[in-house]
Amino acid sequence: MIRKLAFAGLHRRWADYLVLFSGLSIGAAIFYMFAALATNEKFLKANINVGSVTQVFVFGLILLTLITIVYVGYAQSFLLGMRYKDYGVFLTFGAKPRKISQMIMLETFAVQLGSTVIGLFLGMGLTKIASQWLAIQIHLPLTGLNVFQLPAVIITISLFVLLAICSTVVSQIIVRTKPLQSILKANQLTNHSDQNFKLKIFESITGLVLLIIGFTALFKIEVLQLAAIPVALVTISGGTYLVVHSVFSVIINWLKKRNFSYRGLRLFTLGQLQFRIENYTRVLSMVTILFALALGAIVVGIGYHRQIPIMSSYSSAYSMNITNPTKATDKIIAKMDLVKNVSYAQISDQKHIYLNQDQLRKQPLEAVVVPKAEHQLSQPHYKKIAAHKLVGRTVENRNLMLMESPALRGKQIVILPTKQFNQLAGTKSTLQLIRVRNLNQSFSKLKQLERYSSSTAAKQGYEITNSYEMFVISNTLFGGLEFIGLFLGIAFLTMLASCLMFKVLSGTQIDRNRYQMMMKIGVSIKQLKRAVAYEIGVLFVIPGAAGILYVGLGLQVFKKLMVNPYDQWWWAVLGFSICYGIYYLLTVKLYQRLVIQTNQTGGDKHGV
Structure with missing residues (x-):
C-alpha cells in the first residue's frame, strides 16, 4: 500500500518530479565529471604543467562536495514541499508515522539514486565531450583520459547515497516531530526578518x-x-x-x-x-x-x-622559417591566411652565407617592436631591418642565424649586389619566411609545416626560432x-x-x-x-x-x-x-x- 501511494504521488506530479530528477541528474553528472579528473593523477600530471594541479582539483572537488550538499538539500526541500500536504492528509485518515517515514524513504531513494545512476552515465559523456572540446580549443593533446574512473564512480555513488540517507532521516524527523496542524499548513508559513536599523548598519560595516x-x-x-x-x-x-x-x-x-x-x-x-x-x-x-x-x-x-x-x-616576426621549400610546402602555404610571405636566395661556402643586397632592399627583413608599456597587450607591430645590421655581431644577425638551417649556423653573413651574387659558386638555398594572421586559427596548418621547418627548437635543442x-x-x-x-x-x-x-x-x-x-x-x-x-x-x-x-x-x-x-x-x-x-x-x-x-x-x- 505504501509503495502504491508513493508511486501514485510520483505519477500525479510527474512534471514536478521530472524537474527534480533532471536537476539531480545534472548535479551528479557535474560532480562525477570533476571527480573523474581529480582522481586521475596520471592524466593531470601528463597534460597540465602545473606543479600543484592535483591539489587544485582536490580543493575544487571538496568545494564542489559542499555545493552538492547544499544543492541536494534544496532539492529535498522542493520534494518535501510538494508532499507536505499529502503526508498531512494521510496522517489525518489514520496512517501511522512509521508508514509515512517508509513512504518518504521510498520516494527519496527512488528519485535521488535513480538520478545518480543517470547522472553517472551523463557525467561520463560530459567528461569526454568537455575535455576533448577544451583540448581542441587550446591545442592541448590529451593523454590518459579515461571517462570511466572507478574511484570517481565510488566517490559519486557514496556521496549521493549518504545524502539520500541524510535527506530521508531529516525529512522523517521533520514530519514525525511536527504537529499535524503544522504539517497541513506548512506551505502557508512565512519567514519574518528582524528590521532593527542599527543592527543592519553594524552588519553592513562589519561586512565591508x-x-x-x-x-x-x-x-x-x-x-x-x-x-x-x-x-x-x-x-x-x-x-x-x-x-x-x-x-x-x-x-x-x-x-x-x-x-x-x-x-x-x-x-x-x-x-x-x-x-x-x-x-x-x-x-x-x-x-x-x-x-x-x-x-x-x-x-x-x-x-x-x-x-x-x-x-x-x-x-619572432615570423611564424615559420623553411629552408628550400618544396611543392608540398607550397601546397600547405597556399591554404593559409598569411600577412607576410617572403623568400631569400642564399649561396653558402664553408665560412660564409651570401645574401642578395637588392633582394633585401625590396623585401627587407622585419623585427618585432617591443611595446613601451609592460602590461599593454595588442597585436605586435614590426619594423624593417636595414641590410647592414645583418652583418657582424648584432642582435639582427643572431636572429637571422637562428632561422637558418643548422648546417648554415655559425657562418658569417656577407651581403653582395645582384651582379656579384649571381657570379658566386657555392651551395644554393632558399630561405622562406611566413607570418600568419592568427596563430590559433592556423595552428593545424603550421603543425603540418613543422616537419619542413629550418629548425625546430624541441628537436634540435636550439633557441626558439619562430612564433x-x-x-x-x-x-x-x-x-x-x-x-x-x-x-x-x-x-x-x-x-x-x-x-x-x-x-x-x-x-x-x-x-x-x-x-x-x-x-x-x-x-x-x-x-x-x-x-x-x-x-x-x-x-x-x-x-x-x-x-x-x-x-x-x-x-x-x-x-x-x-x-x-x-x-x-x-x-x-x-x-x-x-x-x-x-x-x-x-x-x-x-x-x-x-x-x-x-x-x-x-x-x-x-x-x-
Missing part, C-alpha cells in the same frame, strides 16, 4: 571590513602566499553574507516607502522578497562567491587562450591553466545556477496560495508572470553583479602571471552572463508553470 581584509589578503598574495587563500575565502564569504543580509533588506524597506512601489504589483513583489529574506541571504551569499569563482576561472582561462598567441607573436615554436611551448606551459580555468568555470556555473534555481523553486508550494489569492481579486495572469520575472530577476542579479565586482578586484592577483588580466575580460563576462541568463529564463518558466498556470483553472472556477 571583512571584504576589505579578504581582498587585501589577495592583493598581498606574494607576501602571504598560500595563507592568503583561506583568509580571503573566509573573510569574503562572511563579508558577503553580512552585506547581502543588511543592505538587501534596507533597500527593500526603502523602496517600499517610495511611490515607485505603488505601481503595478511592485509592492507585492517587494513583499515576496521581504518574506524570504533570511533564507535567501545564505543562498545569495553562496551563489555570489561561486559566481565570482566560476567567472574568474573562465576569465583567466579565456585570457590565457587569447594572450598566448599574442605573446608568442612577440618572440609557432613559442606558441607550442607556451601552450605546454600555460595550456593547463586554460584547461583548469575553463573546466572549473563550467562546473561551478552549472552548480551555482542550479542551486539558485532549486532554492527559488522550493518556495513554489508556499507561493501558490499567495498567487491564487491575487488571481481571485482580479490580477491578470500577465501581471503575475511579470511580477515573477521581476522577483526572480532580483535574486539572480544580486549575486551576478556582486560576483562581477569581485572578479574585477580579484584579477589583480594575476598581474604577475598574465600580460594584462583585464584585456577584453568583458567578453568573458558577457558570455558567462548569457549562460547565467539562460538559467534565469528557465527558472522563471518553471516557476510560472508551477505557481501560476496550475492555478489558472482554480481561478476560473472561482469566477476570476
